[in-house]
Amino acid sequence: MSKTTRTRSKTRLSRALGIALTPKAAKYMEKRPYAPGQHGRTKRKTDSDFAVRLREKQRLRAQYGIREAQLRKTFNDAKRIEGLTGENLVELLEMRLDALVHRAGFARTMAQARQMVVHRHILVDGLRVDRPSARVKPGQMIHVAPKSEVTEPFQVAAAGGHVDVLPPVPGYLSVELDKLQATLLRRPKRAEVPVTCEVQLVVEYYAAR
Numbered sequence: 001m002s003k004t005t006r007t008r009s010k011t012r013l014s015r016a017l018g019i020a021l022t023p024k025a026a027k028y029m030e031k032r033p034y035a036p037g038q039h040g041r042t043k044r045k046t047d048s049d050f051a052v053r054l055r056e057k058q059r060l061r062a063q064y065g066i067r068e069a070q071l072r073k074t075f076n077d078a079k080r081i082e083g084l085t086g087e088n089l090v091e092l093l094e095m096r097l098d099a100l101v102h103r104a105g106f107a108r109t110m111a112q113a114r115q116m117v118v119h120r121h122i123l124v125d126g127l128r129v130d131r132p133s134a135r136v137k138p139g140q141m142i143h144v145a146p147k148s149e150v151t152e153p154f155q156v157a158a159a160g161g162h163v164d165v166l167p168p169v170p171g172y173l174s175v176e177l178d179k180l181q182a183t184l185l186r187r188p189k190r191a192e193v194p195v196t197c198e199v200q201l202v203v204e205y206y207a208a209r
Contacts, residue, residue: 023165053205060197065110086199087190094188098132104182108162121148144180167194
């Protein structure tokens, strides 16, 4: 799939779900704030309860760019932790390595963050980690490999090139962007995580299946 095709696909998905998944999609949605297709401007009929829950689950999955199996596994993990399952779910997703690379400002999009991890540019406490789904523990430091720091994508990041399109750094992360380093200070709290999702609907979706 070409870069142009991927961009169009993300933009179309963003419009269908009603959330901007990339900075380019955000700009496009400002111009066309309605669903894609020839009936996008028309008022939609009321969705069924199942459709509402399904869409909310898809919104959460799309914001992290993960497969259904990965979301389901994280949901099962969330059920085993004390507290509200929906909040646990988002908090565990946010502790993924690719998510924290993105939140720290090393990458412009979640997809770019995942690519950085897969291509072995990212270290955790000095050890190279190439699994985007790896769960970072509080106190661990994420940083860019020395040989990768000098490459253009990371030089752009270190200069704050993505700051204008990303949410402010959340309180659970300590970031030294110029050094391309970030430390997870503690487990994230749902209210701090910059994702758009009614998590209870996601819980209800899985509970009914």
